[in-house]
Amino acid sequence: MKRRDFITHTAAASTLVGLGGLSLNSCSGSGAKKLTILHTNDVHSHIDPFPSSHSRYPNLGGIARRAQLVEQIRNENPNTLLFDAGDIFQGTPYFNFYGGELEFKLMSKLNYDASTIGNHDFDNGIDGLLAQMPHATFDMISANYDFSNTVMEGLVKPYKLYLVDGIKIGVYGLGIAFDGLVTKRLYKETQYLNPFEIALDMERQLKEGEQCDLVICLSHLGYSYENPERPSDVQLAQRTYHTNLIIGGHTHTFLERPDVRINKNGDSVLVNQVGCYGLNLGRIDFYFDNDKNASASGVSILV
Template sequence: MKRRQFIKNTVATSTLIGAGGLTLNACSSGSEKHLTILHTNDVHSHIDAFPKDHADFPGLGGLARRAGLVQKIREENPNTLLFDAGDIFQGTPYFNFYGGELEFKLMSKLKYDAATIGNHDFDNGIDGLLAQMPHAQFDFLIANYDFTNTVMDGQTKPYKTYIKDGIKVGVYGLGIQLAGLVTQKLYKETEYLDPYEIARDIETQLKETENCDLIVCLSHMGYSYENENRTDDLTLGKKTKHTDLIIGGHTHTFLERPTIVTNANDREVLVNQVGCFGVNLGRIDFYFDANGATSNGVSISV
């Protein structure tokens, strides 16, 4: 299948999910192929739902509820991918007690396809992260962390491709600068590589060598910063040429709809992030036909 021109026609809504959950009906566009991408970020070890009297997220969140929603969406559309944009660890006693084992095991039960690595995923050190890797039945994608001289060498991939209903999807991961954010004794000899340069290299490979129809970045760099010297997702979208969707994390940014930026090839890129603590599940539906692709972006409160 030749790479299709990515035509943006993005619509986003926000739907509140009660304890019983909700099945979202796919938008009908008469397209030949339908791909659904679900995503989370900065869950921070929040396994349980928030109390009903919580000031910010009353009764929201909870992995059990998310699992039910993901299952219903997969029944609706088997051509579904589920990703996480990092900071899986740290935030509740579950992490303090189990060190990340529970988080990885439960994500595996939900059949996540891939995740990238956030700065808090180093909170038990790089050895602590390695110790939990056997519990993860999904891929870790990170292209700009060089783990060559660490115990994590060989545990991650820069990118991976997926085929759903004949649509080839290339997914790569990017992480935030660890120096100044994480104590070096935790990440040790992990080498940070320029994410913009790495992104352009990887996306070119995914487009020209892998012949992907859709290219997705899982980023834990942050949505946007006033400091122009900090790397962020909006700037990444502007500097890349072939990436279609950036799924972000780190800044806990609640977006009602995906942001659209224009890339270096004068094409539009979707940038999305769904807050934190598992209270939202991101959903973006792509519809492919001979004329191109359209997308519907949905933010769901779990």
């Protein structure tokens, strides 16, 4: 699928998929546990809403509105996690002036749980990214960027574990190749590793080693490309075994609802991306029965 450059003007569009053969009706009764995953991607330093005179996105977006939505959903379901799929930086004068400090401080105020790293997050170089790390109370996650022998060594985790209402969630991150996107002087000695190989290692460790009930990938690979050799979220979903949800970024793809792909085990994988600039907030609700079988529904909320 090519990049879809449109905004859904409905408040929410939903999809329902059974994971492990569980239907929504069977998990909506007593004993079901509900986990809510909220997510953004490619916000690109857009702090304020677009002006009402904007030709494409009039009066849309803004981090204050997103904060209200997140608070409302957390009040509805305290079992909520909030993630970002990268490209936090670059796009407005806020980044040019503050260098990412404001973005990290505001995301921290929203209590983001983790983000992966996008190519534009290197725009002030690896030293510029390091300088902003003290302002982030959330974890930076990337499994295929090797920061050994760089100033960022030890500051980026390959994955993070969360225990929410007895449900164990493993989250790993993947970043895009630097070639053609980030110059060597910016990423310096950072090593890019094959995302498919790393994903298989990560999901195996999370599912079999850590015994996670849910495995999530924060990806900045891009949704899909015409070139089948270029790594993408769609390919990742089809090549993995244990990843349940891929939260994507980079291609600014506006999906009305999560895409459903089939993995190597023949199970459903959700792939979602909510455009760019903070115009939408992604929401995925997972329902677990007493045996921790799961089903999920997804919505894209216009901010």
